[in-house]
Amino acid sequence: MVLFREFSELCERLRETTGRKDKVSLIVRFLKTLEPSEIRYASRLLIGQPLPENISDELDVGYNTLMELHELQSTLVADPLTIREVGEKLFEIAKIKGYGSRDKKKNILSGLISRMDEVEREWFTKIVIGEMQHGVNEGVLLEALGEIANIPLESIYRAYMLLGDIGELAELAGRGSSKDIESIRLEVYRPVRPMLAEQCQDLSELFKEPPAAYAVEYKLDGARVQIHIGNNGVKIFSRRLNEVTQSIPDVVEQINRRVNRCIAVLDGEIIAVDSS
Structure with missing residues (x-):
């Protein structure tokens, strides 16, 4: 098992490295030293997204809480942390809900932080807050995964869109x-990362590369959703890939009434309207 200390040292090197290709090379070399099951955790941690993107749980741990725990003395005789252990503990923290959850989360965090040195603590804090500041985003990581798998970058991007979890893709x-x-392939009930529009500065920029035809419509702001219809009924997912079916039963009712029995994935906006 690879230690979290080694992961933290990688982050230090990435912060000091300016070239994109050099960053990709560092990531490739490091990830190749890991077991596939470890890559799942390391990839998420590397971009400050320790949880799978397609679950609704959140860490719900504030910066002030982490700073309080930084006052803890390191336990010199403790076993060093592994990447897997850090990833699993953060997942465990996200699952804690209800009365007393804050204290339970602090207990787990204190157990982790007391086993870290200063470098590990710095990068652990960045992971939890979600601000890595080492110049590695999803795009850089996906390039590295493409090199590891030896497949075109286009295939990696497509797989990421369909899986919705960079950790699962990294393990593959x-x-x-x-x-x-x-x-x-596209699967019903597995939410897909949404395609997002790109901004242009003016109309002339829009028409620089004319397609065969144009379509123009009014922009109505609502809630971006995916509606999955299959043998297990209707499930609705947000743009963040979280299931929100239970929170909008009226939409589910309309889908059941108006959409013929079929297997489909619909993408669009939910907009509130009145009878007028």
């Missing part, structure tokens, strides 16, 4: 499962 890349990555 670590296993050398290029065929599995390229064979990923």
